Amino acid sequence: EAQVTQNPRYLITVTGKKLTVTCSQNMNHEYMSWYRQDPGLGLRQIYYSMNVEVTDKGDVPEGYKVSRKEKRNFPLILESPSPNQTSLYFCASRSLWGGGTEAFFGQGTRLTVV
Amino acid sequence: LAKTTQPISMDSYEGQEVNITCSHNNIATNDYITWYQQFPSQGPRFIIQGYKTKVTNEVASLFIPADRKSSTLSLPRVSLSDTAVYYCLVGPKAGGTSYGKLTFGQGTILTVHP
Numbered sequence: 001e002a003q004v005t006q007n008p009r010y011l012i013t014v015t016g017k018k019l020t021v022t023c024s025q026n027m028n029h030e031y032m033s034w035y036r037q038d039p040g041l042g043l044r045q046i047y048y049s050m051n052v053e054v055t056d057k058g059d060v061p062e063g064y065k066v067s068r069k070e071k072r073n074f075p076l077i078l079e080s081p082s083p084n085q086t087s088l089y090f091c092a093s094r095s096l097w098g099g100g101t102e103a104f105f106g107q108g109t110r111l112t113v114v
Numbered sequence: 115l116a117k118t119t120q121p122i123s124m125d126s127y128e129g130q131e132v133n134i135t136c137s138h139n140n141i142a143t144n145d146y147i148t149w150y151q152q153f154p155s156q157g158p159r160f161i162i163q164g165y166k167t168k169v170t171n172e173v174a175s176l177f178i179p180a181d182r183k184s185s186t187l188s189l190p191r192v193s194l195s196d197t198a199v200y201y202c203l204v205g206p207k208a209g210g211t212s213y214g215k216l217t218f219g220q221g222t223i224l225t226v227h228p
């Protein structure tokens with residue numbers, strides 16, 4: 001089954017404690033991306049990657065890092081989390097061939113930073 | 115990227131047809147129109163995608179007039195389970211230099227009543 005898998009689904013952490021949210025896709029997609037979703041602000045893109053070792057900033061990259069060492073994985077790293085990073089995070093992937101913008105999203109990671 | 119405008123919310127009743135219109139006045143020649151559905155605390159899910167005229171699949175139809183400055187998502191005979199947020203996205207084909215960024219607007223909150 002084609003899917004994007006995020007882990008963990010829920011995470012509560014303390015300010016300043018480094019954390020990583022993993023994302024993996026099994027569709028051999030070139031493109032992967034991270035979004036955060038906050039009430040009243042909709043979905044905002046954090047980082048995206050067009051292929052292995054190619055990453056670029058989205059609209060709200062401050063405080064986040066990503067890496068793309070393998071095609072299937074695109075972890076999101078918070079080196080020093082702060083309470084304003086409390087949010088619902090989604091990973092997405094899609095093929096860069098065949099036209100259009102269809103993307104597949106993970107189930108989300110709800111992060112709370114206290 | 116083309117900006118999109120949708121109604122903030124809509125109400126309907128079970129069994130009715132629902133039409134949600136999206137305005138995208140500055141759509142580019144190579145842009146596709148894509149609609150996503152999102153249930154609370156879940157990742158967005160692809161519904162339908164089109165370039166011009168009409169596209170139909172098992173869940174929805176997408177109507178795009180000749181000037182492509184707007185589009186209408188049509189959901190036939192909605193049920194309570196269709197209550198969700200619906201997003202209209204406009205973006206270029208694969209390979210475009212701006213292909214990495216998908217911009218989600220505020221979406222339309224559709225509430226289906228018994």
